[in-house]
Amino acid sequence: MISVKVSYTVKPEYVQQNKQNINNFLSDFKKQKTLNFLYNVYLQEDKVTFIHISMYENEEVQNQILNIPSFIQFQKERDKSGLNDSHKIEYIEFIGSSLNLL
Template sequence: MINVIVSYTVNPDFVQENKVNIQKFLNDFKNLDQSTFEYKVFVKEDNVTFVHYSNYINEEVQHVVLNVPSFKEFQRVRDESGLNGSHKVEILQSI
């Protein structure tokens, strides 16, 4: 099992667009085998910091999920919005 947490902070004027883009890829993820991965997105109390939690049964599934076109587009637009070095990826180990 692969478990990942990604966090980043966006500019306040980009929050709504980011939420729309997130919803697009989450809708597309529904067309994939939901038994092989989990993907959840949260926004912190500051309303500008997003946290994505995901887990995948293996690297093949992770590759399929992360290469959905709407997800790739979400990443491109998010990164171009200016994250000011806040992007952080953490791999979690199960206990």
């Protein structure tokens, strides 16, 4: 299993657009019923820092998900909005959950 945490901070004026772009790709992700993955997005208390936590059964599933056009568009627009070097990607080790995952 591959688990990833991505965090980044956007400008306050970009928060609503970022939320919309996230909703767009999450809608497309929900259509991928045959792939084993989990993708959650959070907004921190500061209201400008987003955290994405994703889990994929394997690299093939990860590549399929991350190449969905609406996700690619989200990334382009997010990066263009000006992240001030706040973008951070961390591979994390899954230990357990109260949910039945993958």
